[in-house]
Amino acid sequence: MLLAPPRRSPPRESVVPMINVVFLLLVFFLMTSQIAPPDPVEVAPPISVGGAPVDHGTRLFVGADGVARLDGISGDAALAALAARDPAAGPVILAADAEVPAATIARLMAQLAGLGLARVEMSVQP
Structure with missing residues (x-):
C-alpha cells in the first residue's frame, strides 16, 4: 500500500518583524510630535491638595457685594481684626463668592499683603 507523504503546511510568516516596525514607528511619532503648544512663559502652578477640605486657618468671607467678613465683623474692621490675629493660627483662607469680580x-x-499676611489660600469648589 502506497501512501502519499503527508503534505506539509507552508511555514507561517512571522509577525515579529511587523510588530517591531510598528513599535519603531510609534516611538518615532511620539518623540517627534508635539501634543500641545508650549506655554509662552514657564510657570510653576500651585499644588492641589487633592480635594480634601481645608479646615485649618482663619476664613475670610467675601460676599457677592465684595465686602470682606470675619467673625461677624465686616469691611476694614474685619481686615484690622485679621491683622491682629496670631500668625501661628495658620493661613488665611479666602472664601469668595463666584460673582465677585477678579479686580475686587x-x-x-x-490689602492682605500690605497687612503682612504672607500666606493666603483661596477656597474653591472642585
Missing part, C-alpha cells in the same frame, strides 16, 4: 479679589489680596 486682587485689591483684597494686595
